[in-house]
Amino acid sequence: MIVDLPSTTTSQVNKQLVELRESGGAVALGRVLTLVIVTGDGTEVETAIQAANEASREHPCRVIMVASGARQAAPRLDAQIRVGGDAGASEVIVLRLYGPLAGEGAGSVVPLLLPDAPVVVWWPTDAPDVPAEDPIGALAHRRITDSAAEVEPIRALRKRVGSYVEGDTDLAWTRLTSWRAVLASALDLPPYEEVTSATVTGASDSPSTHLLASWLATNLDVPVRREHSAGQGILSAVLERPSGAVELHRPDGKVGLLTQPGQPERRVALQRREVRDCLTEELRRLDPDEIYEATLHGLDKIADDAAEPEVSR
Structure with missing residues (x-):
């Protein structure tokens, strides 16, 4: 099931989640963590969601996709909720942020985090120079980057050396x-x-x-x-x-x-x-x-x- 919420707020997203839980059963319970995916509003959104859905079959979680759109646009938050067959063993919340909101991803994520559950942040492509100091990265217990997906992979890897904080990891390492x-x-x-x-x-x-x-x-x-x-x-x-x-x-x-x-x-x-x-x-x-x-x-x-x-x- 996919529910679109154009020009919405995080409180309306939470309200919709409660309604889906009440009408469809305990679809939002039993999650072991919150996985936050941070990316641009491009084709990589669906690719990242698909990978998260596959991972969720072993780790049931709430997936929050934060996709930042054009900063020159009017401020707007478009949301989409996916549950059931469209979300693997997780529930997926896609947040598309435009205008000034594009730089306020952390404020949109916090109201949607599962209570008392670990937070993992994943940047599928362009990661910040210091993931732990990023507003969203600061919320996480674990921060996952992928230097191989960066424009300059080796330079990105070198940045990880100086920015490392406990909890950081890189999928270039996991591939080994x-x-x-x-x-x-x-x-x-x-x-x-x-x-x-x-x-x-x-x-x-x-x-x-x-x-x-x-x-x-x-x-x-x-x-x-x-x-x-x-x-x-x-x-x-x-x-x-x-x-x-x-x-x-x-x-x-x-x-x-x-x-x-x-x-x-x-x-x-x-x-x-x-x-x-x-x-x-x-x-x-x-x-x-x-x-x-x-x-x-x-x-x-x-x-x-x-x-x-x-x-x-």
Whole structure:
């Protein structure tokens, strides 16, 4: 069910939510958190809502989409409420703010937050320079950005280093979960030798490649080089050991080939993760991600092969 409320107020939105609850049953109860999505009033609105709906099947929540429109327009708040099949396992409130209201998203969000429930804020594309100091970000227990979706991904990642506050995370980091798991498990197999150095290769505009290199440098305390390649995302990771290298290579963006001395070659699933899967993973935790923090601050430890210029997208 979709209910449109043009030129409305937050009190009218709340009233409509109560009416829907009374007429349709407890559709607004049993939510574990409030997920606030902040974006512009463009095509990314529906894409973000779809990802949130998929994530809500594991984490039933109230989703509040704050879409800022033209600031030159007359002040107006248009709202839309989605429940039932149009909202996954959540209830979705879409707020479109125009004119002076476009800069007052926090004031529109506060009356709609679930009482006594954690708040998570997600910026699918352009995040503020300091998410924790953003008016909406200041309301949140967790703040999710995605440097890979920014116009200049590597520059956006560097901003996260200086702006980090407990509760911040980045989907560029979440995309590394499978890579980290495979590499860690490979080191648990014989010959149990220490890694002496490592090389991570990936696209020049891939923040995940930078983060994987930093994670290895931080946790193994060895020199790590970051090299550039054509294509998208991470191509390979090579861990040097005295008896031979551990190599994890993903040529097609789907299946990884793991090779190491004394072990048969293994094919492992390394499909590029969808945003909905990364968002679902991040909603599983509300505590600070200490490993992500250490990895962010370890970016300066990696040697970056600058043979190819950074590509903006």
